[in-house]
Amino acid sequence: MKQFLNETLHKLGTPAYVFDTDIFAERAELVKKAFGNKVQICFSIKANPFVLADLPECFSKIEVCSPGELTICEKLNADMDMVIFSGVNKTAEDVERAMQDCVGTFTAESIMHVNLINNSAVNNGKCVPVLLRLTGGSQFGMDEDELLNIIKNRDSYKGIEIVGIHYFTGTQKRKPAAIIKELDRVDAFVDMVKSDYDFELKRVEYGTGLAVDYFKDNADELEEERLNGIAERIRELGEKVELTVEMGRFFAAxxxxxxxxxxxxxxxxxxxxxxxxxxxxxxxxxxxxxxxxxxxxxxxxxxxxxxxxxxxxxxxxxxxxxxxxxxxxxxxxxxxxxxxxxxxxxxxxxxxxxxxxxxxxxxxxxxxxxxxxxxxxxxxxxxxxxxxxxxxx
Structure with a gap:
């Protein structure tokens, strides 16, 4: 490692960053192996948009949260079908641009988002997949009543297909039990929608917020323990719905x-x-x-x-x-x-x-x-x- 760092220093000078895409790929493969083939993994590019240029094949989705991140995807000729166009601040212009780019999936964090996406899709003669974001108690997403009301009135939206939900509550979660509790909530919500509304939520995009250790000598070991601590529950939910696990920090750090x-x-x-x-x-x-x-x-x-x-x-x-x-x-x-x-x-x-x-x-x-x-x-x-x-x- 020290020889590599010395050789790199002589080529780059300082200050400088190097992102080792081999290490990035190894971490992605570690996660993919832990969660199994039925579970898809998604890279949230806000964590590091530079490594998108060498995105490993094991990723099925890319989370994009701003017009600037969408521009990065355009410049790198990213597969737009992989893009989940997310973000709490979406304008009509943002949605229209993503629609023209043919992104694979939209998320909706409010009734306004639902209307923006629906109107743009109708105007373009499309019907696009939408994930409704369920709030974890913050400004992100919608509470259950709002989300259920949209599902109840789904036939009034001709430009969108509600395919599932998006759920992410925050980063740096160190205890697997906290993540398992969230997965239980998502699982129960999917069941409730099926039984009470006769509607199947086929897809779930879930952000684990799995913690990274920056100041411990055995960081890799601790992180792998944390990963394995949630893997079984992730696999269980992956048998029930089309599950995509979204992370940024855990993949790239x-x-x-x-x-x-x-x-x-x-x-x-x-x-x-x-x-x-x-x-x-x-x-x-x-x-x-x-x-x-x-x-x-x-x-x-x-x-x-x-x-x-x-x-x-x-x-x-x-x-x-x-x-x-x-x-x-x-x-x-x-x-x-x-x-x-x-x-x-x-x-x-x-x-x-x-x-x-x-x-x-x-x-x-x-x-x-x-x-x-x-x-x-x-x-x-x-x-x-x-x-x-x-x-x-």
Missing amino acids: PCGFYFTKVIDTKTCCGVNYAIVDGGLNQLKYDGQIQGMQIPAITHLSDDDNNTDEQAWTLCGSLCTTADVLAREVKLCGLKPDDTLVFHRTGAYSAMEGMAVFLSREMPRIALYSKEKGLRIVRDFIYSDTMNTANFDL
């Missing part, structure tokens, strides 16, 4: 590596500080608070023989005391021009950071696989262009 160079080192008030060319505008771990948690970090140096271990506080380039990547990190012989590689940054990190803060450059991004090698898919972006007034508009 392990595949990412963030490279940042040490620019300066110093000691202030007894604390060793290393200033790097990246920062919190480029790096995000869910659950990280003021740098108190330490993720997996590989130290790349031209002097691996220095065994002088010290504790370092790693800080970015932003003019704020909040720009702390990690505290009390034990490193040997850390010095300027060394590089630190942060692991498990494949989900959300490159997409959620305060990327344009202070007009710093945004990281170069590359995909890697053994078959295709290292491919730069986004160069450095100098974000001053995003923060400069344009009076020619």
